[in-house]
Amino acid sequence: MRRAWSTPPRPTDRPVWELRNKQGFAVLVRHAIDGFRAHPPKGGMPALSGDEVRDAVFYMSAGRSK
Numbered sequence: 001m002r003r004a005w006s007t008p009p010r011p012t013d014r015p016v017w018e019l020r021n022k023q024g025f026a027v028l029v030r031h032a033i034d035g036f037r038a039h040p041p042k043g044g045m046p047a048l049s050g051d052e053v054r055d056a057v058f059y060m061s062a063g064r065s066k
């Protein structure tokens with residue numbers, strides 16, 4: 001069985017993203033910017049703007065949660 005949590009979700013792993021997308025896009029973006037469990041704030045790249053991180057989340061989640 002696939003694990004939805006605690007491992008970095010790959011953009012190609014659609015079933016995992018379907019589960020995460022249920023939280024809503026705003027929650028995914030907040031977790032990506034602020035950090036979430038093993039996820040570092042801004043993916044460990046503090047120089048990124050919030051808009052850049054949001055765009056990356058949109059790509060990774062395929063925009064389905066919007």
Ligand code: HEM
Pocket residue numbers: 004005006007008009020023027028029031032036037038039040042043044045053056057060
């Ligand atoms: C700018 C680059 C990155 C973006 C936009 C990004 C985005 C995300 C998003 C949207 C999630 C799902 C959060 C949720 O389900 O609420 C996630 C999960 C996660 N990411 Fe990243 N990520 C980035 C870089 C990284 C890096 C560099 C690492 C590892 C060093 C990492 C490790 C993780 C882990 C471990 C999770 C799963 C957290 C959990 O559910 O326990 N991410 N990421």
